[in-house]
Every structure is written in C-alpha cells, then in structure tokens.
Amino acid sequence: METFFIKPLLLRVFILCSSFLLPVLTSLSLCKLRQRFHLNGMYKPGDVVLGGLFEVHYTSSTTFFDPPGFRHAISMAFAIDEINKNSMLLPNITLGYNLYDNCASLGIGFRASLSLASGQEEKFVFNEVCAGAPPVLGIVGDVYSTFTIAMSSVTGLYKLPIVSYFATCSCLSDRQRFPSFFRTIPSDTFQVRAMIQILKHFGWTWAGLLISDDDYGLHAARSFQSDLGPAGGGCLAYTEILPWGNNPGELRRIVDVMKKSTARVVIVFAHESHMIELMEEVVRQNVTGLQWIASEAWTTVAVLQTPHLMPYLGGTLSIAIRRGEIPGLREFMLNIKPDLNHNNTSGNNMVRFWEYTFQCRFAPPPAGWVEAGGPLCTGKEDLGSAESELLNVSEFRPEYNVYKAVYALAYALHELLQCEPGRGPFSGNSCASFQRQEPWQLLHYLQKVNFTTSFGDEVSFDGNGDALPIYDIMNWQWLPDGRVEVKNVGEVKKSASGGEELIVDENKIFWNFKPKKPPHSVCSESCPPGTRRARKKGEPECCFDCILCSEGKISNKSDSTECISCPEDFWSSPQRDLCVPKKTEFLSYHEPLGICLTATSLLGTFICAVVLAIFTHHRSTPMVRANNSELSFLLLVSLKLCFLCSLLFIGHPRLWTCQLRHAAFGISFVLCVSCILVKTMVVLAVFKASKPGGGASLKWFGAVQQRGTVLVLTSVQAAICTAWLVSASPVPHKNTQYHNDKIVYECVVGSTIGFAVLLGYIGLLALLSFLLAFLARNLPDNFNEAKLITFSMLIFCAVWVAFVPAYISSPGKYADAVEVFAILASSFGLLLALFGPKCYIILLRPERNTKKAIMGRPSCSTSPPSMTPPSKFKTL
Numbered sequence: 001m002e003t004f005f006i007k008p009l010l011l012r013v014f015i016l017c018s019s020f021l022l023p024v025l026t027s028l029s030l031c032k033l034r035q036r037f038h039l040n041g042m043y044k045p046g047d048v049v050l051g052g053l054f055e056v057h058y059t060s061s062t063t064f065f066d067p068p069g070f071r072h073a074i075s076m077a078f079a080i081d082e083i084n085k086n087s088m089l090l091p092n093i094t095l096g097y098n099l100y101d102n103c104a105s106l107g108i109g110f111r112a113s114l115s116l117a118s119g120q121e122e123k124f125v126f127n128e129v130c131a132g133a134p135p136v137l138g139i140v141g142d143v144y145s146t147f148t149i150a151m152s153s154v155t156g157l158y159k160l161p162i163v164s165y166f167a168t169c170s171c172l173s174d175r176q177r178f179p180s181f182f183r184t185i186p187s188d189t190f191q192v193r194a195m196i197q198i199l200k201h202f203g204w205t206w207a208g209l210l211i212s213d214d215d216y217g218l219h220a221a222r223s224f225q226s227d228l229g230p231a232g233g234g235c236l237a238y239t240e241i242l243p244w245g246n247n248p249g250e251l252r253r254i255v256d257v258m259k260k261s262t263a264r265v266v267i268v269f270a271h272e273s274h275m276i277e278l279m280e281e282v283v284r285q286n287v288t289g290l291q292w293i294a295s296e297a298w299t300t301v302a303v304l305q306t307p308h309l310m311p312y313l314g315g316t317l318s319i320a321i322r323r324g325e326i327p328g329l330r331e332f333m334l335n336i337k338p339d340l341n342h343n344n345t346s347g348n349n350m351v352r353f354w355e356y357t358f359q360c361r362f363a364p365p366p367a368g369w370v371e372a373g374g375p376l377c378t379g380k381e382d383l384g385s386a387e388s389e390l391l392n393v394s395e396f397r398p399e400y401n402v403y404k405a406v407y408a409l410a411y412a413l414h415e416l417l418q419c420e421p422g423r424g425p426f427s428g429n430s431c432a433s434f435q436r437q438e439p440w441q442l443l444h445y446l447q448k449v450n451f452t453t454s455f456g457d458e459v460s461f462d463g464n465g466d467a468l469p470i471y472d473i474m475n476w477q478w479l480p481d482g483r484v485e486v487k488n489v490g491e492v493k494k495s496a497s498g499g500e501e502l503i504v505d506e507n508k509i510f511w512n513f514k515p516k517k518p519p520h521s522v523c524s525e526s527c528p529p530g531t532r533r534a535r536k537k538g539e540p541e542c543c544f545d546c547i548l549c550s551e552g553k554i555s556n557k558s559d560s561t562e563c564i565s566c567p568e569d570f571w572s573s574p575q576r577d578l579c580v581p582k583k584t585e586f587l588s589y590h591e592p593l594g595i596c597l598t599a600t601s602l603l604g605t606f607i608c609a610v611v612l613a614i615f616t617h618h619r620s621t622p623m624v625r626a627n628n629s630e631l632s633f634l635l636l637v638s639l640k641l642c643f644l645c646s647l648l649f650i651g652h653p654r655l656w657t658c659q660l661r662h663a664a665f666g667i668s669f670v671l672c673v674s675c676i677l678v679k680t681m682v683v684l685a686v687f688k689a690s691k692p693g694g695g696a697s698l699k700w701f702g703a704v705q706q707r708g709t710v711l712v713l714t715s716v717q718a719a720i721c722t723a724w725l726v727s728a729s730p731v732p733h734k735n736t737q738y739h740n741d742k743i744v745y746e747c748v749v750g751s752t753i754g755f756a757v758l759l760g761y762i763g764l765l766a767l768l769s770f771l772l773a774f775l776a777r778n779l780p781d782n783f784n785e786a787k788l789i790t791f792s793m794l795i796f797c798a799v800w801v802a803f804v805p806a807y808i809s810s811p812g813k814y815a816d817a818v819e820v821f822a823i824l825a826s827s828f829g830l831l832l833a834l835f836g837p838k839c840y841i842i843l844l845r846p847e848r849n850t851k852k853a854i855m856g857r858p859s860c861s862t863s864p865p866s867m868t869p870p871s872k873f874k875t876l
Helices: 010-028 028-035 067-084 106-119 146-160 188-202 215-227 250-262 271-287 329-334 345-358 398-417 441-447 592-617 620-626 628-649 655-689 693-703 702-728 754-776 783-808 814-846 849-853
Strands: 041-044 048-054 095-101 163-164 182-183 207-213 237-244 267-271 291-292 319-323 451-452 458-460 470-476 485-495 499-506 531-535 544-548 571-572 580-581 583-585 733-736 741-746
Touching: 010 188, 041 067, 041 345, 041 580, 048 067, 048 106, 067 095, 067 345, 067 398, 095 106, 106 237, 146 163, 146 182, 146 188, 146 215, 163 398, 182 398, 188 215, 188 291, 188 319, 188 345, 188 470, 188 485, 188 499, 207 215, 215 237, 215 267, 215 754, 237 250, 237 271, 250 271, 250 620, 267 271, 319 398, 319 485, 398 441, 398 451, 398 458, 592 628, 592 814, 620 628, 620 814, 628 655, 628 702, 628 814, 655 733, 655 741, 655 754, 655 783, 655 814, 702 754, 741 814, 754 783, 783 814
Parallel strands: 048 095, 163 182, 207 237, 207 267, 267 291, 291 319, 583 741
Antiparallel strands: 041 095, 319 470, 451 458, 470 485, 485 499, 531 544, 571 580, 733 741
16 A cells, blocks of 8 residues: 555656765765665664565654554564574574664665665664674565666666555556565555455446555556456446545545445555545535455544444455454563664664654653653663554554564565575576575565464465465444444455455444344346346446247346347246246147037048938938939938048147048048949949930940949049158247247148149049039939939038138138138038938938839929939939
8 A cells, every 4th residue: 555646757766876876975975865865774783684675763853653553663663573483494503684674764764775775774873883794685565566667677677576555456466567576455447356256246237436546546446347246246436536635625525426326336556645534524514334355455444443434434345455463573672772872873763763752862862752851761761551553453454464574574585595516497407595695685586475373374485576465354343332343244355266255254244224123225127137228328337127938038147138048949038037848739639629620520430320220220212212322322421431530630740630630531531422423424324324325335334333433533533642741741849930929730732733733633633523414414313313413512622612711811720720710621421412312211211212213203394304213323
C-alpha cells in the first residue's frame, strides 16, 4: 500500500537524477550534508548485514513518532536475533542489520535505499565522525508501494534483493521492471480477486467502488474492471476516486452517489485518511444500510472502530494481512532498553520510543520533543506496565510479514553457503564465496526459497517474486455491551487449481441489518429457470430483463444467458425449465375417433357375417339362386375383408401394419369390385343370350370363366402391391412437421406412384363396373340387379373421388381417419345397395322370393316385350 502517487515520467526523471547526482554530492561533502539532513536508524554488526526500511516517524521531525512502524523494525531485529541463536540455520554465521527510518517521505526512503546498496551512508554521531557501514546483501521493506517502485527501479540495477512486507501494488509483479523485487504480502491483484470471491459467495452482483488517487487505488480499479463482470460474477455500479486532503464538496458528491445508487455493497480500496474524511460526511448525511468491504489498508485502523461509527461501519467485511504467531517477540520487546550512551547511534530511535511511551525526556531533551517542564526519563521505567501500542502483539500481521521476509533472506543465504564447489549454479559450476558475496548471487537462491513457518504457513515465491497468497477475512462486530471487536471469520488463499479458495464461517459474521442476514445487492433480480437474460441497452451486464424462452427451448438454471434447444423427440414444458417427451399422436384405439371407427368396422364385419348367414340359409331360394350365389358369397367375403382391413389403419404404426394395410385394402377392394364387374357382365350376357341368335355369348361367362376373371383381375392388384412393397415399401415415420410439440406417427407410402397405381386400378375397375351397370340398368326383369350395381358403384366412386383431396389436406392421424372412413363408407355403400333389397325380400317379403315373382313382367304397356332367358341361366 502507499500514500503517494507519482506520474511515471516524473518518477523516472527523479530516479535518474537521484541515482547520478546523490552519490556525487555525498562523496563531495558527506558529513556536511548529514548535518543538514541525516538518516535515523539502528545498526547491529554481523558477518552478513541485512538492510531494512521502516516508517518510525511520520516526517523528518522527531515529534511524530509511529509506534506500529517502530514495532515492525523491532520485529526484524527479533527475527535476526532468533536466527543467530538457531544452530541449524546459518551456523557459525552472525547476521547483522542496518535499519533506516523513511519518515514517510519518498526522498528520505529513496536516499536510505541508495545508502544501503552502496554502503556509503555513515552513522550520525554527535562528534560528527564519519564511519561507513558495509553494503547489505538484501533489504526488507519498504512499507509503501510508491516508495518501493522508486527504490526497486534503482536497486534492481545492483541486483540487490528487496523483500517487501507491505507493498501490494500489482505493478511490482512486473519482472522486467523489477527483477530483484520480492514480497511476503499478496499483491493487490489477489486482494481484488479475494474481494470478488466474497461478492460471489454472498450473491452480491452490484457494488460500488471507492479508490484512492494513487498507485494503490488506481491499479486496484483496473483489476476490478478486468476481473469483475459476467465471468467474475458482478458489476460496478459506480467507481469514485477519493480526494487527497480536505475537499468537502467532492466528498458530498461521492456520498450523494452512494445514496442514490441501488448498490448496497461498497468496496473501499483506500487509506486510513480517506476513510476518516469519508465517514465524517457519511455520518453527516446519515447514510446507513450499506455493507462495506475494506481493503487491508484500513482493516485494523482503531480510529474507525468506535461505537460512534458502528451504526454505519458495523458488519464490515475486510481483507486483512495473514495473522501469525511469533513466539518470544513480546518478551524481546519487554527487554529492550534505551542506550543512554549517545556515542552509539543505535540508541537514537530507541530513545525517542522511550520518550514517546513514557512521555518523559532525557537530558538534554531533543529539540522540539516535550516541554521543558516534563519529567525526566531514567531509562529504568517498567515497559510492561506502560500502555504502549508497541506491546499490542495480539494481532501479528505486518510483523508476521517482516518475520517471513527476514527468514526468506536467511534461508537463501543458508543455501548459498551450503553450495558444494564444482556443483554450484554459477559459471563453471562455481559457488559464491563467503568473503566476496554479491547480491545477485543471493538473488538466485532467494527465487528458490521454500520453507514453512512455525505457524504452519509455507513461504515461497513464484516467477514474479510474489509469495503464496493468503488473506484473513475479518468482520467488524458491534457487541451488545457497546464494545467493538474485529473478528476473524475466514480466509482466502490460492487453491491447488490456481484459483482462489474462500472459506467463510457465516455463523460468526455480524450483520448490521435488522434481519441479521446478508443484504441483497443486485441490479436486476435473478432470472428463474425457463427464462434468459437480455441485457438492458446502455446498462452494465448485471442489469437485464428476464425473457421467457421460446417454444422448444429451455433454460434449466438461473441467470441463463441463452436458451438451449430440446432434443428432437422432446419439447419444452410450459414453464420452459425442462424438456419433456413430445406427445405422440396416431389414430389410437383409445381415443373417441378410433373407438368409433373400430366399432363401425366391426359392425360392418358383423353385418356381412349376418348377410352371409342369411344367404347361406336361403341359398336354395330363387332370390339367392337368381343373383349368382357363388359371386354373391365371394362378394360378401371380400366386403368383410374390406371392413377388417380398416383396422390396420388404427393403432401405433408398425412396419408390418404399414406394409399390410394398403396391400390388404387394395386387394380386398379389387376382389370386391371384380365380383361386381363380373356380375354386371353376366347380367349383360344373360340378357344378350335371351335374344334370337345370342346364345353363343354365354359360353364366355360360365362359372369357370367368372372365377378366372375375378382371379386375374385380383392378381393384377396383387402384382402391383408386390412391386410397390419391393421397390419402395411403406414404413412407419415420426413426423414433427405438423406440430412442434407433437410427434405424429404415420406410415409414409414410400412410393407415391405405387399408391396412385393401386388406387387408380381400383378406380378403373369401379368405373368400368359403373358404366356396364348403367347400360344394363333398364333391362326388362322384375328384379334387375343392374340398377343396384349402378347405385352402389355411384356411391363407391363418389366416396373415393372425395377421398383424394380430403386425404391430401388432412395431417397425421386424420389422414388415416379419412382413409378408414372412405373404406367403411364405400364398403357400407356396396353392402347396403347390393344386399339390402335382397335381404328385405328374403326376410320380410318371402312372397316375392319365388320364381314366378322374380320372372314376372311389369304391367306397364310402355315396357318392352318380355325377353325371358332360358331356364338354365336363371340360377346364374
């Protein structure tokens, strides 16, 4: 994190000028320069010296002491002291340190880093004796990203490793610009992704973003804009830059934007000072009902964790640096004492800390520190009894990062010293020399560091110098007794798959809302299954309308962007949330239409059987004998087959029913019409034989010729059906063209020509029978069957002429119904027209069923003379 933003061009100019001019000025007038502006620090000699940069004072003035920054410096001193006592790590090697105070100033921090790299900065002493310190092999720090950017740009030229414990800017992961930079704190890129994981976890897709106007905030904003979206699970309702310094007008505008927005979640990627000023305006306008998400920069800021601000900030979820255990650090701090020997410059910052803690002064007092009337410090005060912020070791967070940074450098140095000659990583398989170690050699080993802390955290660096990322999730809780507690409720870390793994214990979270549940923050409500999202024009992706999927398509999950089509045999449910099997349609035995047609077919079959029984029982009567009983029996059998073949059109189409239905229908009707045709021809032959000289015509229409004619005519139809079935057989077919939501099972004819020839042949025979019967309709006889045949053929032809357009225009099962109706209607027409009058005479008018009655002449004088055929033909 950082508190300053420098334009890249200006920063580059500043770095170049400083890197060239500062060493020159220092070499010319070193002590004179330091009299005017000196570096505060602590120094401990050692075989190998590590550098450190910390913020011990807010400015170069000694009056603004920073206890947390001083605690960070003490943590580094403790880590080095612990390593020196460890016989397993760096045995026989003593580590020293050279720690500088950057005074929260870029210029001072930059100058300190150059001094550590070059070893040319002498210690400030009262007698102004210049004494140099050896160059360091590695630096721990700095606290600010902007400072680290400037410092790493120059120290990178020396290949001097820098391990930061607090600089989070994602820009520092650029290995080309910062080849020697490492850090034990995750970059802001991971912090942004961690916040996005929190948004996803609670379903917050609509949030506002407030950032600071510096590297810290601007780089975070870029990360949010690239990572947050439809793929990231949310959108930004607004992005506002918090101003530096006192700017009430701009703060009022920003808070007004927050009030008017429908986003209930506000992410703040800024610093402590920004939040303090912002919260003053939030309290003034009484803006409540917001869920705040805090970056690590202000997670642990005590000045914001007060009962006065809890109505607004209560329930805040914040990202915090990983907390760790550092056994012995508190005891180490309790044992520090100021060195009253002012000839030792290492006691300078310790003296100031002591004076700050006990609000006393050493004699003579440092200029500008405490009033002359204040108490004098003895140096023996009890640090354990003082309410010192230095001793607040309950939450080791930055200190834990400092601790890991020191150990990372120590482990790298340990591996460097363990190198076996001839098996080293450098040119010629050489190793680094302890007496002539170079920072770039330590850099090689630092890249490969991998160790585990006593707290159980693994420490290593990736190719960009970033440590394995892990953050704690904190929750600001407002306790019933009015106290405020920041409680750990989870963590987010890099998963084995490379993504972010979020672990949150929701039962521990305090929600600052009446339902005591997470707030609802979305631009548009979630689209339920069965609908798809349609983005609103000119709005972010998270603002959309829910549109019902079209027929045949579904969405089976919430917030679908597209509807998917159902498989061929399936259709969308009314709710459009799942595909259901399409309804199947065919002429079924279980539906009313199928039942009626089946009943009619069976009725016709039954009537044929009854008529056949009547004719069989009265086969010796003149009525039966005079109407060619053999053809009549055959005609009744064929009619029965016609009625029964209609049943093949009802029920689920199968291959055998599709192949048999038309063949059975065609052959049955040809057999029927052939019998009628032969009967008509016999009537004409008998009448012609009754004329003088016409007896020879009957020899062509004997019983054998009649059977042969029927057989030949029927065989032609059988041949047509066989050729049709062999060449292009009818097959069952699932038709989805008639209805989108139904599957119509039907039999496709296979060959339209075959079907047309079958019907055409039946029509030809029927038309021929009709013409012959029409010619014989007025033959002189008391019972002229030609009239009945004429009427029956008229009905037959009318039905089948009407059938063709009706069949073509009827879809699916209705085409089968039309064909069945045509079969039944024509069959009933033939049955009733041909056999109805005969049955009437046989059953109800037996007096007319005599040879005399049948042979009788009409009494009308206009009738033609009687032409009674010979008696031997009366039974034909």
